[in-house]
Amino acid sequence: MAEVPERSVFDADVTLSVVVPFFNEAEVLPEFHRRLTAVLDGLKRRSEIIYIDDGSTDDSRSLVSSFPASKSDVFCIQLSRNFGKEAAMSAGLEHTRGQAVILLDADLQDPPELIPAMMAEWEKGFDVVNMQRRHRNGESWFKRSSARLFYRLLNILAQSEIPENVGDFRLLDRKVIHHINQLPERNRYMKGIFAWPGFEQTTVSFERDARFCGSSKWNYLKLLGLAVDGITSFSIKPLRLATLMGILIAFSAFCYGLMVVLKTLIIGDPVSGYPSMMVVQLGLGGIQLLSIGLLGEYIGRIFIETKARPLYLTQSIMEKKAVVISNNIQPVVRKAA
Structure with a gap:
């Protein structure tokens, strides 16, 4: 069995953690990492990138291991098999150390270039920054219409309001992450879990891009199953x-x-x-x-x-330390929302 090193749950020196779950994304990962590190290197904040390999069967993990060092710490957490995206995101959240956490898919539909705008809202004092898709490029009319219908139905049935057309791409403050990590449930619909804690929230609209390459891992049957999970997890x-x-x-x-x-x-x-x-x-x-x-x-x-089975099993954790950072790292100053 591979030895799994322990990691600190929280490090006050790390301002931003970016959680990136992926499954068989070898085609897009190099371009994704290039764009993400370019954004993070310009933030003048200490940051980390946490890749979650959800049981990939291609060269995705070896690609992550070969990425050149940047100004951000890079970790790759390899799960023992494919546990699903909800479990992979939960694994990433439990390993974050930053004061703010951003969840970002590796398919480049959610642009990493929006991270500075999200950080600006967080520094104003907001605990949750929801990224609402104003337009979903590259998706069929049926998929857009069914998604709109599902969000409306879910908000009618659910006890807590779930932001419409907001996916997993969002920023969460450390205290929100702490409460989410304390939730004991195994059946996880993360969009609902992200909305459940409440706190101070704001919404930023953006144009969602089409996939950079490849095809979506979510067919209509999987989306239907996810919709049933969402309704039954948050409403009786x-x-x-x-x-x-x-x-x-x-x-x-x-x-x-x-x-x-x-x-x-x-x-x-x-x-x-x-x-x-x-x-x-x-x-x-x-x-x-x-x-x-x-x-x-x-x-x-x-x-x-x-x-009460665990959400996931970790096979290994790869760590790549950041290159030497200059002294121009700025202190984090947050206002009250």
């Missing part, structure tokens, strides 16, 4: 809606049955309509199966939580 309203639907259907069936009896007794009309009865039975059966499936989703999450 679907269960209440199922209960309400059952009450309404039972009341409607009682009224219909009473109408049939009265119609037969008063008018003498014989009861008929075999096809309509089959439609009603099939409809009720479908609603029952839907309700059972919905109940099963919640029970399944309880089952996973009770096993």
Whole structure:
């Protein structure tokens, strides 16, 4: 088993941590690292880049290991297998040392050049800087429309408001990271978890770029599963809606049955309509199966939580120290929001 060195959870000298989860992104990682380090080198703040290898099967990890030294500390945390993006982000957050943390995908759809603007908002005193996608370049009309519909549905059902059209790209203050890392849950929908703590928030709009190269790892089935995770992780309203639907259907069936009896007794009309009865039975059966499936989703999450397995397993941690930094590092001065 590979030896995993321990790391400090917090270092007051590190101003910014950038968490970059990736899975089979060998084509884009060199250009991503070049653009990211160019931005961080110009910040005059001590920073670190934490790459999370979520079980890549290509040359992604070896590429990260071969990156030249920059003015930022670079770490690559290799997970023992592919645990999924939510677990990879959680691993990155638990290993950050900075006073501010930015989550950034490696596909270059979220431009690293926006980091200075995010830091400027943080220095004003905001604890969370949400990056809202004003336009999603490179995505189909169906994907944009379904995403818009999902966010609206989620905010109707969820107990805490989740910013619409805001992905994982955002800045979080150290105290927000501390509370997120304390959450014990295994079923994680990170967009909801990022919004749950609250604190002082602001939103910055930007144009989201198309992928630099390659294709998305998220097909529509995976996105549908993520949507179900989001709804069931942050709301029990679907269960209440199922209960309400059952009450309404039972009341409607009682009224219909009473109408049939009265119609037969008063008018003498014989009861008929075999096809309509089959439609009603099939409809009720479908609603029952839907309700059972919905109940099963919640029970399944309880089952996973009770096993209390770790979110991820770490195989190794690679560390590359920053080059010698000059004395022009500026102190961090934050205002009250």
